Amino acid sequence: MDMTSHMTTHFDDAIDALRASGQELAAPLAAAVDMVFGTLANNGKVLACGNGGSAADAQHFIAELVGRFERDRLPLAGVTLSADTSILTAVGNDYGFDAIFERQVNALGQPGDVLVAISTSGNSPNVLRSIEAAHDREMSVIALTGKGGGQVGELLSDADVHLCVPHERTMRIQEVHIVLLHALCDGIDALLLGDTL
Ligand SMILES: O=C(CO)[C@@H](O)[C@H](O)[C@H](O)[C@H](O)COP(=O)(O)O
Numbered sequence: 001m002d003m004t005s006h007m008t009t010h011f012d013d014a015i016d017a018l019r020a021s022g023q024e025l026a027a028p029l030a031a032a033v034d035m036v037f038g039t040l041a042n043n044g045k046v047l048a049c050g051n052g053g054s055a056a057d058a059q060h061f062i063a064e065l066v067g068r069f070e071r072d073r074l075p076l077a078g079v080t081l082s083a084d085t086s087i088l089t090a091v092g093n094d095y096g097f098d099a100i101f102e103r104q105v106n107a108l109g110q111p112g113d114v115l116v117a118i119s120t121s122g123n124s125p126n127v128l129r130s131i132e133a134a135h136d137r138e139m140s141v142i143a144l145t146g147k148g149g150g151q152v153g154e155l156l157s158d159a160d161v162h163l164c165v166p167h168e169r170t171m172r173i174q175e176v177h178i179v180l181l182h183a184l185c186d187g188i189d190a191l192l193l194g195d196t197l
């Protein structure tokens with residue numbers, strides 16, 4: 001195997017995945033910006049969850065809300081549901097791993113809040129249950145998925161936003177997810193601060 005050309009295919013495939021996603025997802029992404037901005041403007045908050053690399057993405061996104069993205073601004077209300085090891089081990093131990101996000105949505109979620117649910121397969125049970133809990137609590141959902149959206153796609157309502165990356169490989173989907181989350185941060189900042197750097 002020519003490792004250099006093998007590595008080159010990753011860049012080419014990532015570019016293709018981003019280009020295809022840009023064509024399909026720019027419009028729903030704009031709707032997601034409006035949803036999050038509306039929630040924050042009404043003193044609501046954003047909850048975010050995912051497993052593995054998507055847990056890191058959820059944490060990364062919320063850090064950019066609570067801290068900052070590219071420009072100084074007021075702190076924005078967000079909580080990562082996949083970062084607190086005491087909650088995750090306690091709820092996982094006592095109620096099962098599938099309840100780790102649902103339990104926190106039920107503890108923290110209020111009507112009008114937004115859940116950002118990240119699952120490349122769209123089939124992780126703990127993410128599915130977080131979406132059901134969000135709906136029960138009259139929250140809106142922004143779902144970041146791939147592989148056709150899986151069961152997440154079937155759970156979402158018309159009021160939710162589905163950002164389904166048109167790709168089958170987890171890593172490519174995750175790479176697009178981080179672009180989506182950064183674009184979401186940029187869109188929120190543009191509405192808050194004006195759209196020039
Ligand atoms: O980062 C990666 C693979 O790139 C893994 O850690 C990956 O996130 C984990 O296998 C997750 O459990 C996958 O869950 P999901 O995206 O299907 O909901």
Ligand SMILES: [Zn+2]
Nearest residue numbers: 052053171174
């Ligand atoms: Zn990964």
